[in-house]
Amino acid sequence: MLRLENITKKYGDFTAVADIHLELEQGVYGLLSPNGAGKTTLLKMIATLMTPTSGEIIYDGKTIQELGEHYRELLGYMPQHFGYYRDYTAVRYLSYLAALKGMDRKTAASRIEELLDMVGLADVKRKKLKTYSGGMLQRVGIAQAMLTNPKILILDEPTAGLDPRERARFRELLAEFAKDRLVLYSTHIVSDIENIANRIIMLKEHQLYCNSTVEELCQTLEGKIYSAYMEEAAYKEFAKEHFVLSVKPERNRVAVRFVVEEQPESIGEIVGKDSKAVGCMQEQYARDWRLEYPNLEDVFLYIYREE
Amino acid sequence: MKIEYPTEEEINTSIAVSIEKAYPNREGLLVYLGRLYRQIGMAFLLHGMWELFLLVIAAYGFGICCYDKLSQTLTGNSHLLIILVSPLVFQSILLLSVLREQEQYTYEVEMTCKYTVYHVLALRMLIVSGFSILLNAIFCTILFWENGMAVLVRMVFLSATAVFAYSLFYVSLLTKSIRLIYQVLLYGAWLLGNVLFRLLLPMVYEYMVWRLPVVIHVFVWFLFAGIMGHKLSQFMYRNCQYNDVRV
Missing domain, CATH: 3.30.70 (Alpha-Beta Plaits)
Structure with a gap:
């Protein structure tokens, strides 16, 4: 489905991501590493926000450059630092993004209602975003990423700022959503992905360290x-x-x-x-x-x- | 071996990509922007910019009210004012809209949508260009009505050409970076360049503004409008594919 062929990203002499080769199919992939290992850079390249210094990202046999807006139509992205318009209400903000995502107004309106209900913001949907708490904003971010029912969902630290109850609810929502989709979930909170990720991708020293199931990884330490x-x-x-x-x-x-x-x-x-x-x-x-x-x-x- | 049949969505994406590869960008710029306008709508397109529009209209209103004093002050320099002010309207509105978006740090999400920040900016530029040309035309009409139709037409086209010439530089700049400081520097360079041109080569400047046949002004305007359309199209298509967000 999505293939990363020897992806490298350099900033001058500094290599943020080195020679990563990955083949990603449907399912939830947990991207796990300490801060600064290159997770966000890798996700940004997959989300078309950054150009790799070398290598290619291929979706269904075509590079994502070739696919252009057709690729972005399949994409849902929640960045680590989620920006929003302070004077917008949740409904207005999501409507704006739905318009940018090419959704027609009627479909967008019903999907927005559905998502706000799912993330537990239906009661405050007409309140301005500047009045929202960090956790509520994070949930708006999650909702916007899921707006178009994207085939590829990229989540960069989505549970930062969520309380344990909200995190559990989010995991539930994601487990339901992830059927027939590719979800890339970056975090350094291990418990967030332990039970929902089909595979765990680990980066070490800016390189791919492993791409294995939780069971395979745990087996490496069995008896130790x-x-x-x-x-x-x-x-x-x-x-x-x-x-x-x-x-x-x-x-x-x-x-x-x-x-x-x-x-x-x-x-x-x-x-x-x-x-x-x-x-x-x-x-x-x-x-x-x-x-x-x-x-x-x-x-x-x-x-x-x-x- | 069982090979799964592709889903409806995968088939449609493949067809769309193949068609686009075979017939790249066949949709004209204006048609595309028209579709974009219908998709996004005026409210979202100019979000947070209404205050700016009103402010600019108020500034023009003030200028018109002070017409008598203005015409005394401007003796011999009214054309310079037009050349400097018309891009200023364009730049201030766009600058503040970019500033607003930068402050909110919304680029990351907007750049991963089907229509990116660059698409929206391109459409905004076109609308703001039209707005500043219209406003300048009204301003010129009030200011130069008494000087006759020939002067009026010359002034209107001069201001419109200035907008398109400036926006050409602006688009070229945006292709490299949308940093705020560069935009401020760009207008500074425009201002300085025009004033220096006026001071250092007054004869050439005078000739270009006053003596050239109006038809040449009209031709130059059309030429700039054409180049602007081409640049805008390049800007959108180039940046809509796989680009670093440079803010």
């Missing part, structure tokens, strides 16, 4: 993720030698989730008597040790541990 309870002093020693994924203070101890590269033979190898931390450890904590099933956040933290 453990958790244990330790005293704080013991944890400090422990953290120097192991890659810690998360720490949760609990009364007079901490719950630690960490990665062990080599499969340990026993708990003693990790947090027991052979460890440097042993002197600080109490026997009771060793009993709490257990092997964990890796999740996408573990994978994300592990892959980008040096950044």
